[in-house]
Amino acid sequence: MTDTLAQPLTIREVAERTDLSMHTLRYYERIGLIQSIDRAPSGHRRYSEDDIGWIEFLKKLRSTGMPIREMKRYANLLWQGDHTVGERRALLETHRKRMQAQIDELNDCLSCIEWKIKHYKEFETMFFADYEQETVASPTA
Amino acid sequence: MTDTLAQPLTIREVAERTDLSMHTLRYYERIGLIQSIDRAPSGHRRYSEDDIGWIEFLKKLRSTGMPIREMKRYANLLWQGDHTVGERRALLETHRKRMQAQIDELNDCLSCIEWKIKHYKEFETMFFADYEQETVASPTA
DNA sequence: CTATAACTTAGAGTGCGCTCAAAGTCAAGT
DNA sequence: ACTTGACTTTGAGCGCACTCTAAGTTATAG
Numbered sequence: 084m085t086d087t088l089a090q091p092l093t094i095r096e097v098a099e100r101t102d103l104s105m106h107t108l109r110y111y112e113r114i115g116l117i118q119s120i121d122r123a124p125s126g127h128r129r130y131s132e133d134d135i136g137w138i139e140f141l142k143k144l145r146s147t148g149m150p151i152r153e154m155k156r157y158a159n160l161l162w163q164g165d166h167t168v169g170e171r172r173a174l175l176e177t178h179r180k181r182m183q184a185q186i187d188e189l190n191d192c193l194s195c196i197e198w199k200i201k202h203y204k205e206f207e208t209m210f211f212a213d214y215e216q217e218t219v220a221s222p223t224a
Numbered sequence: 225m226t227d228t229l230a231q232p233l234t235i236r237e238v239a240e241r242t243d244l245s246m247h248t249l250r251y252y253e254r255i256g257l258i259q260s261i262d263r264a265p266s267g268h269r270r271y272s273e274d275d276i277g278w279i280e281f282l283k284k285l286r287s288t289g290m291p292i293r294e295m296k297r298y299a300n301l302l303w304q305g306d307h308t309v310g311e312r313r314a315l316l317e318t319h320r321k322r323m324q325a326q327i328d329e330l331n332d333c334l335s336c337i338e339w340k341i342k343h344y345k346e347f348e349t350m351f352f353a354d355y356e357q358e359t360v361a362s363p364t365a
Numbered sequence: 366c367t368a369t370a371a372c373t374t375a376g377a378g379t380g381c382g383c384t385c386a387a388a389g390t391c392a393a394g395t
Numbered sequence: 396a397c398t399t400g401a402c403t404t405t406g407a408g409c410g411c412a413c414t415c416t417a418a419g420t421t422a423t424a425g
Contacts, residue, residue: 094402106384109403125391127402143333151382165347172344175337182334189327192284196320203313206306235372247414250373266421268372292412366425373420379413390403395396 091121091129101138108138115155116141118162147182232262232270242279249279256296257282259303288323 098105111117112128117138121129130138144154157174160167239246252258253269258279262270285295298315301308 104384105402107382110383113404123402125402127391140336143336145382147330147333147337168344168347172341172348175341175344179334179337179341182330182337186327186330186334189288189323189330192288193320193323193327195281195284196288196316196323200313200316200320203309203316206309207313245414246372248412251413254375264372264421266372268421286412369422369424371420371422374418376416378415381411383409385408386406388404390401392399392401394399 089132091131092135094128094130097130097135097138100135101142103138103142111138111141114151116151116158118158144178147178148185149178153178230273232272233276235269235271238271238276238279241276242283244279244283252279252282255292257292257299259299285319288319289326290319294319 092100094105094108097103098108101108103111108117108128112120117134120134121131123129141154144157145151153174157171160171160174233241235246235249238244238249242249244252249258253261258275261275262272264270282295285298286292294315298312301312301315
């Protein structure tokens with residue numbers, strides 16, 4: 084799994100590949116979401132493919148609304164080793180429930196919005212019908 | 225539609241019914257998301273059923289990630305009258321696209337999380353198999 | 366009449382997740 | 396040797412969406 088052959092990436096390259104800013108990458112490391120990135124002799128960060136994988140996973144958690152506090156908790160459990168598997172699973176299951184609730188709410192609201200859009204369309208059609216019949220001046224001005 | 229018979233509600237009652245805080249209800253009014261709530265002679269707010277309906281709709285927009293800035297835009301269009309129907313529809317359609325993208329992303333991430341949960345479960349099962357064979361002390365302590 | 370509870374306003378404060386700025390180091394090109 | 400550019404750190408700043416505070420007014424219960 085660990086790809087020691089591929090040359091490591093600079094922070095700039097990782098930013099491009101992950102669509103996170105270099106600022107955000109350093110920030111995540113600073114707050115302990117990303118751990119121990121290798122350094123070039125100059126002190127510059129050198130990211131491995133594994134690092135990228137972890138960052139991509141962090142992105143998934145964030146984009147599904149997990150608070151950073153909780154992502155840190157997950158990261159810390161992960162770094163503590165195998166004996167935290169149960170807790171990690173529990174954490175992910177909690178998140179899964181939240182995600183499902185989010186999906187359900189989005190779908191509910193989606194039908195509501197779609198209903199409104201449909202009615203607006205009908206209204207617009209009625210309006211244009213009147214317009215064509217009566218040939219009045221457009222009130223869109 | 226307008227329910228002039230039902231007695232109007234206090235801000236406390238609306239907060240309870242909508243699950244928004246009284247603070248938030250006043251805040252929404254202050255920034256122009258809610259318009260012209262009736263007042264008792266004392267100056268206290270008296271909400272109509274229509275007001276509640278609007279607030280419930282605002283909640284849907286917020287909970288699906290619409291920024292307040294954009295909700296204000298929608299509200300202002302609505303209050304300008306029928307000639308803004310086209311713009312309102314466009315706004316909702318933009319939001320609908322975002323919602324759909326959000327649902328898609330959530331579903332993607334959901335399968336990823338579920339995959340991880342499944343693997344954690346397998347790991348835990350393997351672990352307990354070892355445990356039963358060797359009858360070692362529980363490391364869950 | 367008085368106490369207290371419910372409301373009002375304007376403005377300050379909070380927590381989150383970045384995002385930027387300043388000052389410094391290091392490496393490469395001319 | 397010098398400039399340019401990419402990086403480093405620490406700490407400050409920002410936008411968002413609330414959330415709370417303080418001081419004042421009004422309503423209600425005993």
